[in-house]
Amino acid sequence: MTADIFSLGLYAFLIFAVASGGLITSMLIGKRKKGFMKEEPYECGVPQIGETRTEFNVRFFVLSMLFVLFDIETVLLAPYAMTFLSDVKGGKGVEYLAEVAVFIAVLGFGLLYAWRKGVLDWNVPLGHSPDEVVQHDLAAMDAKKAA
Structure with a gap:
């Protein structure tokens, strides 16, 4: 048990050391020049047209959050679907089915x-609700x- 904890701690330390080493090396060796081109937003090599800080409809954000929600639902339901038959044979099928039914009902x-x-x-x-708009x-x- 202690060997596992030691190896995990060593692994975490090495990850931290490599990441920190890269950042420190970049700060020490890298050039720091300010200029007009560095202040410009990069648009995939295409010259900037108009203002880059334009507002967009909040619906895109809300829709993307709904997509993430149902994407996570799929990720959480996939293991259940793969182990359903073994759960039924093990006698836990009804319990797990009830849990998944509640999960799907909430969503x-x-x-x-x-x-x-x-x-x-x-x-x-x-x-506004659709009824209010109607x-x-x-x-x-x-x-x-x-009139």
């Missing part, structure tokens, strides 16, 4: 919540007909 409710909040609908303003559109159509 399903999260997806339903995001859907109802309009996160997945690009035509609905963020923060009611607003119907009121606008009624006002247009009355």
Whole structure:
């Protein structure tokens, strides 16, 4: 046991030493010149057009977070799917199935919540439910007909 801990500690020390050594060597040997080109953002060799610090829709961030959430769900469910038959033979199949069902139900409710909040609908303003938008559109159509 102590040999395992010693080898793990030695391995961690070596990783730290190599990483620190590379950084220190770079600081000592590297040139530090400031200039116009070093201050410019790099755009894959393409000349910069316009402002580089443009704002983008927060929906891209929200959608990417949903993607990461369901990607992690897949990663967490894959081992369960691979060991399901051995779990059933071992007598733990029902317990594990209940755990996975609760896990999927929580994620399903999260997806339903995001859907109802309009996160997945690009035509609905963020923060408004689709029902609010429909009611607003119907009121606008009624006002247009009355005019």
